[in-house]
Amino acid sequence: MSPDQRFLGVLDTSPFRIAVVYSIVFACGAAALLGAVDFAVSRVVDGSTDNLIEAEVQGLREQVQVLSRSDFIELVEQRSQDQDVRGAVYLMVDPQLRPVAGNVPAWPTVDADQGKWFHFKVSVPFGDATRVHEMRAQRFPLYGGYRMLVGHDVQERQDVKSLMMRGLIAAVVLTLLLGLGGGFWMGRRILAQAGAISAVATQIMRGDLSQRLPVREADDEINSLAREINNMLDKIEQLTLGMRTVLDSAAHDLRTPLNRLQATAEGAMPTLTPGSPERRVLERVSSEVDHMRSTLDALLRIALAETGTVAREPVDLSQLVESVVELYAPVSEERGIALSSSVAPGATVQGNRQLLAQALANLLDNAIKFTPDGGHIRVQLKGSSNEPEVIVEDDGPGIPADKREIVLGRRVRLDSARNVPGSGLGLSLVAAVTKLHGANLVLDDAGPGLKVSLKF
Amino acid sequence: MHILIVEDDEVARDYLAKALREAGHTVDVANNGLDGLHMASSIAVDMAIVDRMLPKMDGLALVQSLRATGRKVPVLILSALGDVDDRITGLRAGGDDYLTKPYHMSELLARIDALARRGDSGNSETNTKLKLADLELDRMTRRVTRNGKKIELTAREFQLLEFMMRHSGQVVTRTMLLEGVWDYHFDPQTNVIDVHISRLRQAIDKDFDKPLLHTVRGAGYSLREDE
Numbered sequence: 001m002s003p004d005q006r007f008l009g010v011l012d013t014s015p016f017r018i019a020v021v022y023s024i025v026f027a028c029g030a031a032a033l034l035g036a037v038d039f040a041v042s043r044v045v046d047g048s049t050d051n052l053i054e055a056e057v058q059g060l061r062e063q064v065q066v067l068s069r070s071d072f073i074e075l076v077e078q079r080s081q082d083q084d085v086r087g088a089v090y091l092m093v094d095p096q097l098r099p100v101a102g103n104v105p106a107w108p109t110v111d112a113d114q115g116k117w118f119h120f121k122v123s124v125p126f127g128d129a130t131r132v133h134e135m136r137a138q139r140f141p142l143y144g145g146y147r148m149l150v151g152h153d154v155q156e157r158q159d160v161k162s163l164m165m166r167g168l169i170a171a172v173v174l175t176l177l178l179g180l181g182g183g184f185w186m187g188r189r190i191l192a193q194a195g196a197i198s199a200v201a202t203q204i205m206r207g208d209l210s211q212r213l214p215v216r217e218a219d220d221e222i223n224s225l226a227r228e229i230n231n232m233l234d235k236i237e238q239l240t241l242g243m244r245t246v247l248d249s250a251a252h253d254l255r256t257p258l259n260r261l262q263a264t265a266e267g268a269m270p271t272l273t274p275g276s277p278e279r280r281v282l283e284r285v286s287s288e289v290d291h292m293r294s295t296l297d298a299l300l301r302i303a304l305a306e307t308g309t310v311a312r313e314p315v316d317l318s319q320l321v322e323s324v325v326e327l328y329a330p331v332s333e334e335r336g337i338a339l340s341s342s343v344a345p346g347a348t349v350q351g352n353r354q355l356l357a358q359a360l361a362n363l364l365d366n367a368i369k370f371t372p373d374g375g376h377i378r379v380q381l382k383g384s385s386n387e388p389e390v391i392v393e394d395d396g397p398g399i400p401a402d403k404r405e406i407v408l409g410r411r412v413r414l415d416s417a418r419n420v421p422g423s424g425l426g427l428s429l430v431a432a433v434t435k436l437h438g439a440n441l442v443l444d445d446a447g448p449g450l451k452v453s454l455k456f
Numbered sequence: 457m458h459i460l461i462v463e464d465d466e467v468a469r470d471y472l473a474k475a476l477r478e479a480g481h482t483v484d485v486a487n488n489g490l491d492g493l494h495m496a497s498s499i500a501v502d503m504a505i506v507d508r509m510l511p512k513m514d515g516l517a518l519v520q521s522l523r524a525t526g527r528k529v530p531v532l533i534l535s536a537l538g539d540v541d542d543r544i545t546g547l548r549a550g551g552d553d554y555l556t557k558p559y560h561m562s563e564l565l566a567r568i569d570a571l572a573r574r575g576d577s578g579n580s581e582t583n584t585k586l587k588l589a590d591l592e593l594d595r596m597t598r599r600v601t602r603n604g605k606k607i608e609l610t611a612r613e614f615q616l617l618e619f620m621m622r623h624s625g626q627v628v629t630r631t632m633l634l635e636g637v638w639d640y641h642f643d644p645q646t647n648v649i650d651v652h653i654s655r656l657r658q659a660i661d662k663d664f665d666k667p668l669l670h671t672v673r674g675a676g677y678s679l680r681e682d683e
Binding site: 259 | 467468471509536540556557558560561612638639640644646647648652
């Protein structure tokens with residue numbers, strides 16, 4: 001796997017997906033919570049400020065009715081200086097908008113359509129420097145073109161609000177980052193574990209039953225699953241090794257007496273004159289031993305392929321198909337059968353070369369046996385280099401559709417094949433070898449004839 | 457040749473010893489692995505025939521121990537197991553050839569002969585030019601001539617002839633050819649090898665008085681000058 005693929009692989013893991021979903025949910029929750037707090041705070045703080053200004057406006061409106069201009073100016077000055085009401089601003093201007101009294105340096109430019117409430121900015125001293133503060137205020141006319149402004153510094157409130165907003169955004173971003181980061185990390189862990197498991201599983205599938213899944217200290221679900229699978233593999237290995245042992249001892253117990261028989265027959269032959277009845281009997285015995293041996297070989301190889309305990313290596317299938325076709329070419333030519341082949345180069349499969357060769361040889365052997373003199377056999381290897389398909393077609397009698405399943409079983413010879421020599425195990429071996437290699441064996445009508453397809 | 461047989465099956469051992477003696481060899485026998493290893497290490501034998509499954513010490517362990525002591529004596533392993541991988545493990549343990557039971561004596565004798573003469577014939581593996589009578593084969597130029605006349609062969613026929621020439625004067629069995637030329641370790645049910653041989657015979661013998669490629673009845677083929 002390339003780094004890019006590994007990265008994309010992590011994005012596809014379930015922990016990562018769960019983390020993404022949870023991060024989004026948490027981020028939304030945090031945003032909603034802070035939004036609600038902000039809304040509530042604004043209502044309380046804004047409401048109290050507004051009430052304060054409203055009351056002040058009301059008071060001044062009443063005072064302007066009863067006080068003389070100079071007294072009113074004094075009142076405004078007083079209020080402006082009052083340190084108890086922090087943040088309150090006042091300004092009284094003449095008809096030319098020149099300040100008369102108050103703690104705001106100049107009448108702010110206000111659009112006429114802004115309604116009762118408006119906002120403006122004022123530079124206020126802040127330590128040694130000045131700072132622009134936002135004010136919320138109401139304005140109302142006094143007498144003779146004089147105007148009054150009453151407001152309150154809302155900068156603090158704005159600061160709190162923007163601080164809260166920044167806090168909110170930071171919280172959401174952090175939640176998302178932590179969520180994604182955590183998800184990525186967990187995804188990688190899972191992927192590493194899953195990768196180790198699937199690597200071992202592949203080796204096991206290739207017949208190395210001694211492999212076990214990696215198990216860590218932790219007692220999480222993956223590890224306990226791996227432990228269970230390992231127990232299962234122990235059992236499978238025991239069974240398979242048991243089968244292999246049975247097979248080996250069966251082989252030994254059958255081959256040894258056959259060997260004695262052959263030795264005895266061959267050993268006695270030279271003492272007898274060629275052509276004598278006794279010698280002919282021994283020759284018959286010897287040839288029957290040969291026949292039994294070839295049947296035994298085939299049966300043992302089928303059983304061996306079925307246990308799956310066979311060494312595997314990369315096999316150049318293209319080269320193998322060509323070599324088997326080449327092995328049978330002269331025989332088919334003798335029979336006047338046109339054996340043609342088209343083999344795509346570079347097809348490789350993980351497998352046992354000897355078993356694959358024998359399976360292919362059996363297919364060609366069958367094809368040649370059942371194709372009439374002067375017939376045709378076509379061998380093809382096509383498909384991609386790692387999923388190749390081998391097809392052997394002949395124009396012999398074929399196999400009826402309802403018998404195709406049966407002939408793949410042990411020792412089935414159709415009535416039509418009684419007069420052809422053979423053990424009847426050829427296709428069974430092909431089937432077992434196909435299965436061992438995880439391939440698909442299909443018998444089909446070549447119209448006329450048999451089409452055998454081996455799809456890896 | 458002095459041959460050691462390590463075999464626990466009495467019938468097989470006696471017949472083997474008898475047949476080898478009749479073929480003119482000196483024979484020593486051992487009926488278990490431990491004795492076999494002792495004898496193979498102490499007696500100057502030219503070859504050992506070792507059964508794979510032996511009491512006291514397994515045949516493979518015997519061969520491995522023998523190789524570990526640096527003994528290069530050719531070893532032929534006889535096996536009564538199912539083959540495929542067993543053959544590979546047998547050869548990997550240090551065996552030089554591997555034969556599955558039941559076997560024909562002709563097959564065993566041909567293989568012993570091939571093992572014994574491996575490397576000492578004039579047509580050894582390192583020679584680029586192989587020669588038998590007026591038949592010449594050049595492995596570098598892939599050119600075959602007989603009596604100076606060029607003979608056209610297919611790639612496989614060339615390999616087949618090369619194998620036969622490297623074993624010239626010996627009997628070569630069908631399974632030896634299938635193993636040596638095709639690297640197949642199974643018995644094709646049809647006479648595929650015979651047809652390949654008759655093709656080769658057509659190519660090298662047809663236009664010449666003296667045939668070189670002979671059929672050895674009941675055993676195989678032989679490429680040789682006489683007869």
